[in-house]
Amino acid sequence: MPIRIPNDLPAQGVLNAENIFVMDTDAASKQDIRPLEVGLLNLMPNKIETEIQILRLLSNTPLQINIDLIRIDNQAPKNTPKAHMDNFYLSFDEVAHKNYDGLIITGAPIAHLDYQDVKYWDKITTIMDWSRRHVQSTLYSCWAAHAAYYHFYGYNRQLRKQKLSGVYAHSVNAVHDELMRGFDPVFNAPHSRFGEIPVPQYQSTPGLNVLASSPDAGAYIVASEDKRMVFVTGHPEYEPETLDQEYQRDIRNKLSPKVPENYYQNDDPQGPYRVTWRSHGSLLFTNWLNYYVYQTTPYNLADLPTKN
Structure with missing residues (x-):
């Protein structure tokens, strides 16, 4: 089935060229089924790039999915045309009355700001609280994962002196959790962040399980026992060239970045990329949609239980 x-x-156009089945709104309206309702709160400055990355990962499922693109505020992002935002994005106020089977909240390039200094902090905490009443399962990515942990559990992330950047090996810690179904015991995933929360901190939090972690990158996938919150600290959605683009950008900005680890062939930035994470990235989103969303959500979203 397609994503709508x-x-x-x-x-x-990009997804069609990759032979990924997508359906526009007009065609989807003729389907006599109950599709999953998924919201994407996109906090990244380049909205179009992030949309493609996330939609690609949501597409590998037999379920039909309706996607709402949601913006945090009305400010025009620097790297996305205003017309694109006006044509395709909804404000939170426009969807606040709705219930969703799933919600994805992306990362944001604001790693060094204290949470209270983030201009939309009050708005995003409102959305996080709203999700406890209106969403079956919410997936928080990178910065949003740390921000949500701080909001709900009160623990602030630490900031690394040097950015964690590269592709790291992770171990599955909970082999019988449905989110990890089909994963190899050791798999790779990209990270690009300054924030860090120690694994023991997650492990000491009642109701949370560290499903996958790395000796170099720390906790990668953490989930609540009721499956209604998933914290992903890395970037399974990244394109092959994304880490290189970030590295070159940091060089241009004179930030003296380290070469992303385990990413370039022979660690040479002039060499080809070693792309070793995409199959597990796709599997993660497929498992989330199937086991954490589809198999737990009520048929009538009005019956969605409120989180404690």
Whole structure:
């Protein structure tokens, strides 16, 4: 089954070229089924790039999915045309009345700001609290994962002196958890962040399980026992070239970045990329949609239970 996206969304052409089945709004309206309702709160400055990355990962499932693209505020992002935002994005106020089977909240390039200094902190905490009443399962990515942990559990992330950047080996810690179903015992995933929360801190939090972690990158996938919150501290959605683009950007900004680890062939930035994470990235989102969303959500979203 396809993912349903707005008519004329740029991602449609990219995904069609990759032979990924997408359906626009007009065609989806003729389907006599109850599709999953998934919201994407996109905090990244380059909205179109992030849309394509996330929609690609959501596409590998037999379920039909309706996607709402949600913006945090009305400010025009620097790297996305205003017309794109006006045509394809909804404000939170426009969807606050709805219930969703799943919600994805992306990372944001604001690693060094204290949470209270983030201009939309009050708004995003409102959305996090709203999700406890209106969403079956919420997946928080990178910065959003640390921000949600701080909001719900009160523990602030630590900041590394040097950015964690590269592709790291992770071990599955909970082989029988459905989110890890089909994963190899050791798998790779990209990270690009300054924030860090120690594994023992997650382990000491009642109701949370560290499902996958790395000796170099720390906790990668943490989930609540009721499956309604998932914290992913890395970037399974990254394109092959994304870490290189970030590295070159940091060089241009004179930030003296370290070469991303385990990413370039022979650790040579002039060499080809070693792309070793995409199959597990796809599997993670497929498992989330199947086991944490589809198999737990009520048929009538009005019956969605409120989180404690």
